[in-house]
Amino acid sequence: xxxxxxxxxxxxxxxxxxxxxxxxxxxxxxxxxxxxxxxxxxxxxxxxxxxxxxxxxxxxxxxxxxxxxxxxxxxxxxxxxxxxxxxxxxxxxxxxxxxxxxxxxxxxxxxxxxxxxxxxxxxxxxxx
Amino acid sequence: xxxxxxxxxxxxxxxxxxxxxxxxxxxxxxxxxxxxxxxxxxxxxxxxxxxxxxxxxxxxxxxxxxxxxxxxxxxxxxxxxxxxxxxxxxxxxxxxxxxxxxxxxxxxxxxxxxxxxxxxxxxxxxxxxxxxxxxxxxxxxxxxxxxxxxxxxxxxxxxxxxxxxxxxxxxxxxxxxxxxxxxxxxxxxxxxxxxxxxxxxxxxxxxxxxxxxxxxxxxxxxxxxxxxxxxxxxxxxxxxxxxxxxxxxxxxxxxxxxxxxxxxxxxxxxxxxxxxxxxxxxxxxxxxxxxxxxxxxxxxxxxxxxxxxxxxxxxxxxxxxxxxxxxxxxxxxxxxxxxxxxxxxxxxxxxxxxxxxxxxxxxxxxxxxxxxxxxxxxxxxx
Ligand SMILES: [Zn+2]
Numbered sequence: 109x110x111x112x113x114x115x116x117x118x119x120x121x122x123x124x125x126x127x128x129x130x131x132x133x134x135x136x137x138x139x140x141x142x143x144x145x146x147x148x149x150x151x152x153x154x155x156x157x158x159x160x161x162x163x164x165x166x167x168x169x170x171x172x173x174x175x176x177x178x179x180x181x182x183x184x185x186x187x188x189x190x191x192x193x194x195x196x197x198x199x200x201x202x203x204x205x206x207x208x209x210x211x212x213x214x215x216x217x218x219x220x221x222x223x224x225x226x227x228x229x230x231x232x233x234x235x236x
Numbered sequence: 237x238x239x240x241x242x243x244x245x246x247x248x249x250x251x252x253x254x255x256x257x258x259x260x261x262x263x264x265x266x267x268x269x270x271x272x273x274x275x276x277x278x279x280x281x282x283x284x285x286x287x288x289x290x291x292x293x294x295x296x297x298x299x300x301x302x303x304x305x306x307x308x309x310x311x312x313x314x315x316x317x318x319x320x321x322x323x324x325x326x327x328x329x330x331x332x333x334x335x336x337x338x339x340x341x342x343x344x345x346x347x348x349x350x351x352x353x354x355x356x357x358x359x360x361x362x363x364x365x366x367x368x369x370x371x372x373x374x375x376x377x378x379x380x381x382x383x384x385x386x387x388x389x390x391x392x393x394x395x396x397x398x399x400x401x402x403x404x405x406x407x408x409x410x411x412x413x414x415x416x417x418x419x420x421x422x423x424x425x426x427x428x429x430x431x432x433x434x435x436x437x438x439x440x441x442x443x444x445x446x447x448x449x450x451x452x453x454x455x456x457x458x459x460x461x462x463x464x465x466x467x468x469x470x471x472x473x474x475x476x477x478x479x480x481x482x483x484x485x486x487x488x489x490x491x492x493x494x495x496x497x498x499x500x501x502x503x504x505x506x507x508x509x510x511x512x513x514x515x516x517x518x519x520x521x522x523x524x525x526x527x528x529x530x531x532x533x534x535x536x537x538x539x540x541x542x543x544x545x546x547x548x549x550x551x552x553x554x555x556x557x558x559x560x561x562x563x564x565x566x567x568x569x570x571x572x573x574x575x576x577x578x579x580x581x582x583x584x585x586x587x588x589x590x591x592x593x594x595x596x597x598x599x600x601x602x603x604x605x606x607x608x609x610x611x612x613x614x615x616x617x618x
Contacts, residue, residue, distance in 0.1 A: 186372055200367070224370060
């Protein structure tokens with residue numbers, strides 16, 4: 109007997125390869141994130157992985173100046189952005205580069221190792 | 237008509253680095269609240285412990301010699317749990333399940349993990365722990381900062397307006413006299429305080445503190461025979477934001493759970509905003525007060541910044557708020573201290589921070605990532 113696959117496994121496989129993989133409901137087609145066991149629109153368990161376009165716009169942000177984990181002391185200050193992805197979900201990650209965050213700033217997702225080597229979203233500003 | 241009354245309140249000394257355990261703080265605050273009511277520990281037949289540090293109910297049964305515990309429950313909503321417990325105590329009493337409910341809280345944070353570590357042991361934060369913490373999104377200040385930043389960008393809300401909340405709350409803490417913070421601050425002090433995670437400066441953030449607070453609820457009929465002027469629960473409601481387990485995925489970052497609870501609580505209480513003489517608003521961060529004032533309907537969404545200006549929240553202002561110094565300047569007792577203070581205000585025993593003639597007041601809770609509670613209380617006739 110095999111264990112049921114973790115609902116988040118496709119996301120983490122994608123993240124390790126540098127791409128954002130979302131869940132698309134196999135019944136109604138609604139795309140969701142973070143990974144959940146059922147669709148909040150139709151409660152179906154059917155799900156298909158969908159690679160995201162990767163582009164989005166900044167919804168909000170914070171610039172962190174305090175090391176809440178001592179391993180992050182060298183990163184300070186760092187910017188965390190909440191991004192509206194084209195698929196209608198949001199992703200939180202680091203904003204790379206020197207451009208100041210702003211509402212609706214166009215960005216594109218990449219991944220890079222974070223704490224404990226976990227791949228985490230990074231965003232780079234898209235040329236207008 | 238009220239179905240429950242708060243009849244006893246108690247607090248320990250508020251300190252940092254207390255040598256006393258969380259359980260000792262809970263028991264001490266509870267005994268003070270029970271004595272304040274003119275009851276004995278064995279009179280308690282219901283217990284709703286607050287928070288992840290809450291001792292098992294069995295501890296109270298044993299330590300207080302309770303021979304017939306009829307009701308116990310846990311409200312799993314962090315800073316909204318105190319208001320939730322008040323509502324639940326009232327419902328249990330009105331249903332005849334029990335007669336006298338103790339709601340205790342106590343903590344010792346100095347010997348344990350900070351908030352930025354504690355939340356990652358809590359299942360309701362699992363999306364943050366799994367997907368956001370590795371990117372450096374770790375502490376509550378960081379989770380809530382994008383809510384405040386979005387509000388600033390959409391509505392022009394300023395850091396100085398957050399600062400006004402910090403300053404008025406500190407003023408009240410000094411009048412209250414029990415607060416951990418004992419020196420006045422100015423708006424300039426707020427603006428000069430260290431940036432923690434934009435837009436939150438150090439003086440936008442609540443305290444890590446040790447101590448305990450508790451209150452006792454019984455029926456309005458029984459309350460009339462006890463030691464204190466009863467304070468009646470007129471109405472209460474709980475509400476939860478959409479996407480309660482992920483702020484990142486929340487459709488509207490600028491609204492929290494009390495937005496859904498407020499109208500229900502006012503309707504149940506049969507009062508209007510103009511009737512509220514004093515408000516104790518959950519204040520883990522300055523912005524969270526401003527946001528709730530909007531969500532409660534004291535002003536429209538986006539108008540919270542101008543609303544808090546001009547001393548409106550200060551003693552003598554139109555809506556004296558957090559008259560004890562709150563979580564920002566008195567102690568972080570998960571809003572059990574907010575309930576304690578509102579009861580004292582409505583009894584008329586709040587000391588130097590007493591709102592003259594206060595008869596009706598409101599207390600809120602804000603838990604985890606936005607769970608909300610609102611309770612409206614009124615001075616009863618003894
Ligand atoms: Zn579906």
